[in-house]
Amino acid sequence: MAKDVTKTYTCIVCPRGCDVTATLDESGGIVSIDGNFCPRGETYVRNELTHPMRQLTSTVAIQGGIYARLPVILSAEIPKEKMTDVMNALKDVSVNSPVNRGDVIISNVCNLGVDVLASRSM
Amino acid sequence: MGVITKDIVIIGGGSAGIAAAVCAYNNGCKDILLLEKDAELGGILLQCIHNGFGLHRFKEELAGPAYAQKWVEMLDATDVEVKTSTTVIHLSADRLITYVNPREGYVTIKAGAVILATGCRERSRGAIATPGFRPSGVWTAGTAQKYINMHGYMVGRRVFILGSGDIGLIMARRMTLEGAKVLGVAEIMPYSNGLPRNIKQCLDDFDIPLYLSHTVTDIKGHDRLSSITISKVDENLNPIQGTETDFDVDTLLMSVGLIPDTALATEAGIKLHPKTKGAVVDEHMMTSVPGIFACGNGLHVHDLVDFVSLEGEEAGLSAAKYVKGELTHDKSLEITAGEGVSYVLPTYIDTKAMEDNTELKLRVGYNARNVRIVLSCGDRQIKEINKLRIAPSEMEKFPISRDELSGCTQNLTISVKEQ
Numbered sequence: 001m002a003k004d005v006t007k008t009y010t011c012i013v014c015p016r017g018c019d020v021t022a023t024l025d026e027s028g029g030i031v032s033i034d035g036n037f038c039p040r041g042e043t044y045v046r047n048e049l050t051h052p053m054r055q056l057t058s059t060v061a062i063q064g065g066i067y068a069r070l071p072v073i074l075s076a077e078i079p080k081e082k083m084t085d086v087m088n089a090l091k092d093v094s095v096n097s098p099v100n101r102g103d104v105i106i107s108n109v110c111n112l113g114v115d116v117l118a119s120r121s122m
Numbered sequence: 123m124g125v126i127t128k129d130i131v132i133i134g135g136g137s138a139g140i141a142a143a144v145c146a147y148n149n150g151c152k153d154i155l156l157l158e159k160d161a162e163l164g165g166i167l168l169q170c171i172h173n174g175f176g177l178h179r180f181k182e183e184l185a186g187p188a189y190a191q192k193w194v195e196m197l198d199a200t201d202v203e204v205k206t207s208t209t210v211i212h213l214s215a216d217r218l219i220t221y222v223n224p225r226e227g228y229v230t231i232k233a234g235a236v237i238l239a240t241g242c243r244e245r246s247r248g249a250i251a252t253p254g255f256r257p258s259g260v261w262t263a264g265t266a267q268k269y270i271n272m273h274g275y276m277v278g279r280r281v282f283i284l285g286s287g288d289i290g291l292i293m294a295r296r297m298t299l300e301g302a303k304v305l306g307v308a309e310i311m312p313y314s315n316g317l318p319r320n321i322k323q324c325l326d327d328f329d330i331p332l333y334l335s336h337t338v339t340d341i342k343g344h345d346r347l348s349s350i351t352i353s354k355v356d357e358n359l360n361p362i363q364g365t366e367t368d369f370d371v372d373t374l375l376m377s378v379g380l381i382p383d384t385a386l387a388t389e390a391g392i393k394l395h396p397k398t399k400g401a402v403v404d405e406h407m408m409t410s411v412p413g414i415f416a417c418g419n420g421l422h423v424h425d426l427v428d429f430v431s432l433e434g435e436e437a438g439l440s441a442a443k444y445v446k447g448e449l450t451h452d453k454s455l456e457i458t459a460g461e462g463v464s465y466v467l468p469t470y471i472d473t474k475a476m477e478d479n480t481e482l483k484l485r486v487g488y489n490a491r492n493v494r495i496v497l498s499c500g501d502r503q504i505k506e507i508n509k510l511r512i513a514p515s516e517m518e519k520f521p522i523s524r525d526e527l528s529g530c531t532q533n534l535t536i537s538v539k540e541q
Binding site for chain 1: 161162171172173174177183184185186187188190191270271272273274299300301317318319321322323327
C-alpha cells in the first residue's frame with residue numbers, strides 16, 4: 001500500500017503566517033494541501049515543493065540624494081537560489097537623483113524577466 | 123508680543139503623525155502644524171526597506187519607504203503646515219509647545235489640541251544589563267539597519283543577534299544578503315516574538331540557527347568586539363552554569379524590545395500606563411490631560427504599520443472634534459486587563475461621548491489555541507469572541523458597541539478563557 005507523507009510549511013505570503021500542510025504520495029506528487037486561509041497559501045506551498053520563489057529588497061548607491069542609498073524592490077518574485085546573483089548585480093550600480101518611485105533601476109535583472117524598481121522617490 | 127497659536131499641533135511625522143494630520147484636516151480642521159525632528163517625514167519606515175507594509179490599507183505589499191511616500195502624498199494634498207528638522211523640547215499641560223530648528227531658533231507656540239506621535243525607542247544593552255566589556259561592534263538592531271539601508275555603511279562581518287523580534291530577524295537576513303555571516307539568533311523566551319513568516323524567510327531560508335531559551339552572558343573585546351558567550355536559561359530566565367557556548371564575532375545586534383518615547387508626555391504630567399509604558403488614554407486617544415492625544419508606537423508598540431496609521435487617524439479625528447468643542451472629558455468606565463491579558467487599551471471609555479462602535483486593543487500574555495476573549499462588567503458577561511489562535515506578538519482587536527455597553531455602570535474586565 002502506498003504511504004503518504006506530510007510536510008508542514010509556515011506560509012510567508014502575509015503576516016497571518018498560516019501553518020499549511022501538504023500531503024505527498026510515494027513519488028512526491030501532491031495529494032492535498034490544507035490549513036491555508038486563502039488561495040495564495042496553496043500557491044506558496046506548491047512553489048515551495050517545486051521551485052521556491054522570494055521577493056528581494058535591497059539598496060543601490062545614489063548621487064545627489066538626501067541619503068547615500070536608494071531602496072529598491074523587484075517587480076515580481078524570483079527563484080530563491082537567484083537571490084545572491086541579484087545582490088551581486090546591485091553591487092556596483094549607482095544612480096543619479098532625482099529618481100521616482102517605480103522607476104526601473106535595472107531591467108530584466110540577471111535575465112530573470114523581472115525588473116529592479118526604486119521603492120521611493122529621492 | 124502674543125504667542126502664535128495653532129488649532130492642532132502634531133509632534134512626530136512618522137506613520138501615526140502623518141495619518142493624524144491628514145485625518146484631522148479632512149475632518150474640518152485646517153489650522154494644523156506637523157513637527158518632525160528628522161530631515162524628512164516618514165519616521166522608522168524610511169529604514170525599513172523590506173516589503174510587507176500596507177496589506178490592509180493599500181491591498182499591496184509595499185516596501186516601508188513606499189508606504190511612507192503614499193501617506194506623504196496624501197498629506198501634500200492638504201494645507202497642513204510641516205516643519206522638518208524641528209525638535210520639540212518642551213510641552214506643558216496647558217499645551218504650550220517649545221521647538222527648535224535651524225531656521226527659526228527657539229519658538230514657543232500655543233495649541234488648541236496636541237497629538238503626541240513620538241514613536242518608540244529601542245531598548246539597549248544597558249536596559250537588559252548584559253555583562254562584559256564595552257567594545258565597539260555592539261549595536262541596537264535598528265541603528266544598524268539605519269546605517270546599512272540609508273547611509274550605506276556595513277556594520278560588521280561576523281554577526282550574532284540577541285532577540286528574535288521582527289527587527290532582529292529582518293536584520294539577520296539583511297546582513298546575510300549583504301555578505302555578512304550571521305552565526306545565530308538567541309532568544310531568552312522559549313518562543314520567538316517575531317512573525318512566523320519571518321522565522322521562515324529570514325532564518326530558515328539562510329540556515330541561521332535560532333537558540334530559544336538562551337541569552338548573551340558575556341561580551342569580550344577591547345577596541346572591537348571579538349567574541350560573545352551565550353547560555354541557556356532556566357524557567358525563571360536565569361542563565362544555567364555549564365551551558366555556555368562562545369561565538370567569535372565582530373558584531374552583536376540587540377533586538378530586545380521597544381518602549382514608547384514619552385519624554386514630552388512625562389513633562390506635561392500625563393499619566394502613564396504601567397504595562398505599555400505609553401500614556402493612559404480613553405477611546406478617543408485622549409490622555410489624562412485634556413486636549414492632549416497620543417497614538418502610534420508612542421502610545422503602545424504595534425506589530426503592523428497599518429494599525430499605527432489607523433490609530434493616528436483616530437487621534438486626528440478626535441483632536442478635530444476637540445477643537446470644535448464636540449468632545450467631553452468624562453472618563454466614566456475603566457477597563458482593566460484580566461486573566462491572560464497583558465494590557466488593554468483604551469483604559470477609559472466615555473460612555474456619553476463614545477461613537478456607536480469602538481474597538482478595544484489588547485495583547486495576550488501567552489500562546490494558546492481555541493480560546494475565548496471575554497469582556498465582563500462586574501459579574502455580568504457582556505460579550506465574548508472565539509479565537510483559533512492567540513499570541514503575545516499579535517495585537518488583538520475587540521469591537522464593542524455603545525448598545526453593548528448600555529447599562530454598564532461598573533468597571534470592565536477583559537480576559538482570556540478556555541473554550
